[in-house]
Amino acid sequence: xxxxxxxxxxxDVPLSRVNPVAQIVATVVVSLVLLSTLDAVTPAxxxxxxxxxxxxxxxxxxxVLLLRTWPLLLSALTVGLVNLVLGDSGPLTALGxxxxxxxxxxxxxxxxxxxxxxxxxxALIVHWRFPPRFAVGALAALRLAPLLVxxxxxxRLARRTRGVETGRNPVAQARAFAxxxxxxxxxxxxxxxxxxxxxxARGFDSxxxxxxxxxxxxxxxxxxxxxxAVLVGAVAVTTSVLTGAFDPLFVGG
Numbered sequence: 001x002x003x004x005x006x007x008x009x010x011x012d013v014p015l016s017r018v019n020p021v022a023q024i025v026a027t028v029v030v031s032l033v034l035l036s037t038l039d040a041v042t043p044a045x046x047x048x049x050x051x052x053x054x055x056x057x058x059x060x061x062x063x064v065l066l067l068r069t070w071p072l073l074l075s076a077l078t079v080g081l082v083n084l085v086l087g088d089s090g091p092l093t094a095l096g097x098x099x100x101x102x103x104x105x106x107x108x109x110x111x112x113x114x115x116x117x118x119x120x121x122x123a124l125i126v127h128w129r130f131p132p133r134f135a136v137g138a139l140a141a142l143r144l145a146p147l148l149v150x151x152x153x154x155x156r157l158a159r160r161t162r163g164v165e166t167g168r169n170p171v172a173q174a175r176a177f178a179x180x181x182x183x184x185x186x187x188x189x190x191x192x193x194x195x196x197x198x199x200x201a202r203g204f205d206s207x208x209x210x211x212x213x214x215x216x217x218x219x220x221x222x223x224x225x226x227x228x229a230v231l232v233g234a235v236a237v238t239t240s241v242l243t244g245a246f247d248p249l250f251v252g253g
Contacts, residue, residue: 013058015114020123022222023115026229027107033233034103039245040096045236046103050110057114068109076101117142119216126216133204140195148184155180 080098121139124130
């Protein structure tokens, strides 16, 4: 996960030209479609469409793609295996659940890979009237997230310098990881406190209306992107119905 946090947005990729709020709306549309049915055909169609956007987000190199998506793939595999082994459903349903996890999380990967956090904060403030305190706080959090990678390596090397070795013992490795994670948590809480104090000192909690220097504009391509998400959802549901696999979540059998 630390490696994936170290990767910021890829500059000047086609998907970066889409307004962040349009990407969020499209993500909501896709999520509603995925959560409306339990079959495997719907998430398969949605995931196939999302995979087509990987080049547009600059995720073409296999190594970069793996670094960004391995937590997602691991989660999907784990959920699918748990449902297959412990659930009453068959392998097709377990596959559908795993694909649904990927379909729900992959838009977030695309958004992070293609969107500058500054543009995201500006779009939230201009179009959705988010409070600047919240939007800029989220921006600061995204900017500080890669520092966790550096701090993780620093703490790990410091423990090794003191002679704290875990070897190949998985229990010792898990215990060491928990210790490093707790250290990072304490540091993050302290940094968040200092950041909140600095934001208050700069008037983010004054209640005075603030202007936006950069602005954020919605274009035709943003509407087309959302329409494309609606079209993908409609095609996925239609394909599921035509194949007889459609299993609506909110309708009793």
